[in-house]
Amino acid sequence: MAISYNLLIKNGRVYTSVGLKSIDIWIKNGKISSLGGPHHAEETINARGMLVLPGAIDVHVHFREPGATYKENWESGSLSAAAGGVTTVIDQPNTEPKTLDSRSFKLKLDLASHNSVVDFCINGGPGIINDLVKSGVTAIGEVFSYEFSDIELQKILKEVETAHALPTIHSEDREVVEQETEAWKHLHDPIIYSKARPNKAEAVAIEKALSWSKNLHICHLSTLEGLELIREAKGKGIKVTCEVAPHHLLFDIKDYLKQKSFLKVNPPLRNSKDCNALWIGLRDGSIDILASDHAPHLPEEKKDDIWEAPPGVPGVETMLPLMLMAVKRNLLSLERLVDAVSTKPAYVFGLTSKGSIEVGKDADLVVVDSKRISQINADRLHSRADWTPYEGKPAIFPQMTLVRGQVVYDGDLQIRPGYGRFLEKQRVLS
Ligand code: DOR
Numbered sequence: 001m002a003i004s005y006n007l008l009i010k011n012g013r014v015y016t017s018v019g020l021k022s023i024d025i026w027i028k029n030g031k032i033s034s035l036g037g038p039h040h041a042e043e044t045i046n047a048r049g050m051l052v053l054p055g056a057i058d059v060h061v062h063f064r065e066p067g068a069t070y071k072e073n074w075e076s077g078s079l080s081a082a083a084g085g086v087t088t089v090i091d092q093p094n095t096e097p098k099t100l101d102s103r104s105f106k107l108k109l110d111l112a113s114h115n116s117v118v119d120f121c122i123n124g125g126p127g128i129i130n131d132l133v134k135s136g137v138t139a140i141g142e143v144f145s146y147e148f149s150d151i152e153l154q155k156i157l158k159e160v161e162t163a164h165a166l167p168t169i170h171s172e173d174r175e176v177v178e179q180e181t182e183a184w185k186h187l188h189d190p191i192i193y194s195k196a197r198p199n200k201a202e203a204v205a206i207e208k209a210l211s212w213s214k215n216l217h218i219c220h221l222s223t224l225e226g227l228e229l230i231r232e233a234k235g236k237g238i239k240v241t242c243e244v245a246p247h248h249l250l251f252d253i254k255d256y257l258k259q260k261s262f263l264k265v266n267p268p269l270r271n272s273k274d275c276n277a278l279w280i281g282l283r284d285g286s287i288d289i290l291a292s293d294h295a296p297h298l299p300e301e302k303k304d305d306i307w308e309a310p311p312g313v314p315g316v317e318t319m320l321p322l323m324l325m326a327v328k329r330n331l332l333s334l335e336r337l338v339d340a341v342s343t344k345p346a347y348v349f350g351l352t353s354k355g356s357i358e359v360g361k362d363a364d365l366v367v368v369d370s371k372r373i374s375q376i377n378a379d380r381l382h383s384r385a386d387w388t389p390y391e392g393k394p395a396i397f398p399q400m401t402l403v404r405g406q407v408v409y410d411g412d413l414q415i416r417p418g419y420g421r422f423l424e425k426q427r428v429l430s
Helices: 074-083 102-115 129-135 150-162 174-184 191-196 199-212 224-235 246-250 253-263 272-284 319-328 334-348
Strands: 004-010 013-016 019-022 025-028 031-035 040-046 051-054 056-061 086-091 119-122 140-144 167-170 215-218 239-244 365-368 400-403 406-409
Touching: 051 334, 056 074, 056 319, 056 334, 074 086, 074 102, 074 400, 074 406, 086 400, 102 119, 102 129, 129 140, 129 150, 140 150, 150 167, 150 199, 167 199, 174 191, 174 199, 191 253, 199 215, 199 224, 224 239, 224 272, 239 246, 239 272, 246 272, 246 319, 272 334, 319 334
Parallel strands: 004 040, 013 051, 056 086, 086 119, 140 167, 167 215, 215 239
Antiparallel strands: 004 025, 013 019, 025 031, 051 365, 365 400, 400 406
16 A cells, blocks of 8 residues: 655755755655655645755754743743744753753753753753763753863863763853953943953863863854864864854944944954854854854843843844845855754754755755745744844745644744654764
């Protein structure tokens, strides 16, 4: 008897592992079961005139739950992800309580399992590392290097290595940041924040991390110097990968003029020469991954003095739409974009069922009409942050987002919170 499929996505231009193809996608039990037909399916989505891409995997989000749920929670954060074409997220451990042991891990797992609309992973912080790894965390980090002494950092990296886990490092050297902050803290122009955490802080932190660990991931790279160190290390065969956030590509220190402390982020905004270098690194693949560092805070908090405002901007919903626009403007190839938001994240973080449109993979898909450009408007976004640094910027939002063959968002939420599944760690490839 012929197999009956649950869903057919027909007439789309599909981004397969051999590039764009006009091919039908047949889905059964949440998996891509056949590329090309004909077969029979219970339901059909007509994607004529549309691109069908693998869902984005955002390896760096701060969904704030448990803890500061007035800024974000699993439901709002994951809805925001789905609306922006993100089908899997990796949540960071700096919640309240911090995810530092199996107990805090289980608390977060329970909240996410009941409320997430997209699939999710949970990172553990530098706490009881063995315990966290056994619980199924995806990686250890982000480790905020400026919170630790060199001796403490070396100890953390050693423990992560012994536990066969991947460390992800927020690279800003404590000593440099403390020294420079002391020198600038009497001034209040937002640009001072970038001087207080200079390029050197990132370069020194990366250099040290590379000397202490031979398998690591660098979070939100922001400087030319950091990029050069990573290129050099990759050239020597060191297993280092890195990510860049849209805000470090799209804003530089001149943007403080208009948005002031709303653009306070860690690491801080840099010069246009750093932005240009990051674009080059992203294009040539020296920067492996695009990740949002979605870090929601409320406008009331962000409008404070530069030293008082919390660092971070929301971004999970706007990352793919902004970058699809960058593809349209020839700043990035579609091939590299898909690699940086889907394929590479799946590879680096060991998400073997995710990341590409291939038979046997989860049917995590985004349907995109690349002719439909709209202006970003915070009123139409879903984060509890309720503002965006990208207000008015042109972007291409997906028409539809599917997770494991189920439409989760098509302008409206189509499933119940709790549909998202936890992806237990399946070991980093070595
Ligand atoms: O700007 C940032 N905000 N950078 C980080 O690394 C953390 C984040 C947050 O959690 O608010």
